[in-house]
Amino acid sequence: MTKEELAVIESRMTREEIMDRARTLRPVGEFRKKGGMRYWLKAPKIGTVAYLWKPEVLQVAGYLMELGRVTTYHRFGHPALFKPSVDECVAQCPYPEATAFMIIDGGDYNGELNRHTATTVYFTGDIPPSVLNSPIEW
DSSP: OOHHHHHHHHTSSOHHHHHHHHTTSEEEEEEGGGTTEEEEEOOOSTTTSBTTTSOOEEEEOOOOEEEEEEEEEEOOSSTTOOOOBHHHHHHTOOOTTOOEEEEEEEEEEETTTTEEEEEEEEEEOOOOHHHHTSOOOO
16 A cells, blocks of 8 residues: 555545445444454444444344455554544445444554554444434534
């Protein structure tokens, strides 16, 4: 990945397009303390809050089919603090049919790009109404 390629990826969608897409592409997470099950997570302010720092569980996720794993790039305030936001995962999703995503590995600092890298898994499956109806804010 070059700085130029990253600039293209990061400018591919407008803020409004990201907001629209975030309504139907939601974060999920797996928690060892909860038996390793996958859960739909509440999307915090999608452009400013690291959604992994204090995730709020909405409900158990049903069957989700994996579409693929993608290296995603994330801004940060300090190289030691990995703080992926929902908008970054949404904007970098290459799968139009994706309905969920989950970062499974991340936080590696790339000094040339001035970003953290992560492996993000994208899924397709039904989003329950209670998740679809949870609010999205920038």
